[in-house]
Amino acid sequence: xxxxxxxxxxxxxxxxxxxxxxxxxxxxxxxxxxxxxxxxxxxxxxxxxxxxxxxxxxxxxxxxxxxxxxxxxxxxxxxxxxxxxxxxxxxxxxxxxxxxx
Amino acid sequence: xxxxxxxxxxxxxxxxxxxxxxxxxxxxxxxxxxxxxxxxxxxxxxxxxxxxxxxxxxxxxxxxxxxxxxxxxxxxxxxxxxxxxxxxxxxxxxxxxxxxxxxxxxxxxxxxxxxxxxxxxxxxxxxxxxxxxxxxxxxxxxxxxxxxxxxxxxxxxxxxxxxxxxxxxxxxxxxxxxxxxxxxxxxxxxxxxxxxxxxxxxxxxxxxxxxxxxxxxxxxxxxxxxxxxxxxxxxxxxxxxxxxxxxxxxxxxxxxxx
Numbered sequence: 001x002x003x004x005x006x007x008x009x010x011x012x013x014x015x016x017x018x019x020x021x022x023x024x025x026x027x028x029x030x031x032x033x034x035x036x037x038x039x040x041x042x043x044x045x046x047x048x049x050x051x052x053x054x055x056x057x058x059x060x061x062x063x064x065x066x067x068x069x070x071x072x073x074x075x076x077x078x079x080x081x082x083x084x085x086x087x088x089x090x091x092x093x094x095x096x097x098x099x100x101x
Numbered sequence: 102x103x104x105x106x107x108x109x110x111x112x113x114x115x116x117x118x119x120x121x122x123x124x125x126x127x128x129x130x131x132x133x134x135x136x137x138x139x140x141x142x143x144x145x146x147x148x149x150x151x152x153x154x155x156x157x158x159x160x161x162x163x164x165x166x167x168x169x170x171x172x173x174x175x176x177x178x179x180x181x182x183x184x185x186x187x188x189x190x191x192x193x194x195x196x197x198x199x200x201x202x203x204x205x206x207x208x209x210x211x212x213x214x215x216x217x218x219x220x221x222x223x224x225x226x227x228x229x230x231x232x233x234x235x236x237x238x239x240x241x242x243x244x245x246x247x248x249x250x251x252x253x254x255x256x257x258x259x260x261x262x263x264x265x266x267x268x269x270x271x272x273x274x275x276x277x278x279x280x281x282x283x284x285x286x287x288x289x290x291x292x293x294x295x296x297x298x299x300x301x302x303x304x305x306x307x308x309x310x311x312x313x314x315x316x317x318x319x320x321x322x323x324x325x326x327x328x329x330x331x332x333x334x335x336x337x338x339x340x341x342x343x344x345x346x347x348x349x350x351x352x353x354x355x356x357x358x359x
Contacts, residue, residue, distance in 0.1 A: 009333045013326040017194045020322070024199045036138055038315060042308055043298040050140030052235035065233050066191050073187030080181045084341040 136230070136245050137294065139238025146297045151243030157251045161220030168218055175214075178338075178345055182210030183222040185334060190226050194326065196319040204327035205286060208279035209334060211254035212261045213349060219257075223250030248289035257282035271339070271351075272332050279331040283324035287316045 039046060056062035142150070169176055189206030196202060205226075210219040224246050230236040237245045257278040264274035295309035303310075338346060346352040 005336065006333065009329045009336075013329045016322045016326045016329075017196075020195045020197045020199070024195075024197060036141060038312065039141060039294065039298055042300055042311065046143070046298065048138070048140035049144065050238065050240045052139045052231070052238055054232060055235040056233075062234060066193070069191035069229060069234075070188050073184040073189075073191065076180055076184035077188065080177050080184070081337065081341070083177065084338075088341040 136227075136237035137241040137290065139231070139235065140240055141238075142241050142244055142293070142297050146293070147240045147243060149243075150241075150247055150293065154243040154246045154251065157217070157220050158224060158246065161217045161224075161250075164215065164217035165221050168214060172348060175345060175349065178213060178342070178349075179210070179218070179222075182213055182219070183225065185209050186219075186222055186226050187229075189327065189330070190230070194323055196322055198319040200319060202316070202319050202323055204283060204323050204330075205249055205253060206327065206331070207249065207253040207286075208257035208261075208275070208282050208327070209331050211257040211282070212275060212278055212335075213338075213346075213351065216251075216254035216258040219254035220246075220250045223253065244293050245290075248286050248293065252289045253282045253286040256285040272335065275335045276328040276332050280324045280328040283327050284320060287320050288313065291316065 036048075056065055165179070168179065186206040186209075189204045191203070193201040193203050205223070207219055207223055210222055224242075227237055227242060227245055227249060231238050231242060231245075260281045261274045261278040264277045265271055268274060291309055291312035294312045295305050298308055299305045300307035300311065339352065343352060
């Protein structure tokens with residue numbers, strides 16, 4: 001896993017998400033709402049028959065919950081990857097020690 | 102690992118940039134998300150998709166128990182696959198159509214642990230978003246679960262197996278698995294909406310074309326991003342978790358990338 005590959009993969013993902021921001025004039029609203037709009041266009045008589053049990057009371061609370069989801073996932077990922085990396089390092093160290101003796 | 106000359110690499114980055122720019126010029130459409138919102142499927146369809154989805158969920162729970170019983174040491178990796186799906190599906194990434202949507206991160210776990218197990222993890226993500234974020238919903242969980250946690254992982258798994266036989270390059274196979282499973286999920290969502298809301302003039306096919314046209318362009322750059330990120334994590338795993346991947350029969354024994 002060389003540095004260039006990492007740079008290429010990360011750079012590609014970052015470019016793909018930032019270029020639209022720079023180049024497209026749009027409001028970047030979430031897509032669920034647009035799907036709902038299309039449904040009411042295709043089937044004007046349809047009434048949604050259920051409401052979400054809990055809706056984030058404001059955009060701030062919603063972004064908090066999204067951040068929480070990302071943070072939880074990222075925290076767990078970081079912890080596990082760290083565990084594996086350390087184990088890998090210790091194995092390598094043990095291997096080089098046994099070679100020296 | 103793919104070894105390519107630097108020139109080629111810059112070339113492909115340039116190609117991505119060009120493609121994005123082209124897509125930008127090629128007229129924005131609003132996009133579709135991968136969730137059907139709460140209450141937005143007629144009752145019959147909602148129940149029907151639940152019935153289709155439940156057996157897969159049961160299978161997934163069984164597979165998860167088997168995996169943990171037979172290889173307790175793989176529990177950490179299962180958590181990693183779940184966490185990866187959590188992170189990716191919380192990232193609302195802006196796309197070329199001037200709207201946002203998000204990737205899923207389902208492919209990694211589907212390749213590591215086979216598709217059924219990923220059904221459970223995908224469902225957990227959907228539940229979290231349905232209950233706390235009003236994103237998707239409980240009535241539509243059957244349909245959303247089927248598209249994201251059944252079709253997504255299976256398409257990822259099959260693509261990976263097919264591509265790794267065809268190319269013998271795991272990185273390419275992983276990339277394709279993530280990319281194609283992402284697009285497949287959205288296609289299924291469109292199909293579900295089209296079946297439930299056929300166009301008054303052209304029926305299901307026209308409705309499908311309408312829903313699919315909404316997301317196709319939006320989803321392509323996201324699917325590529327998801328592919329790139331999944332390859333990144335995969336490379337990391339092949340470097341530091343060789344033993345686990347060998348146990349899961351994803352790396353040949355005795356080969357290690359030390």
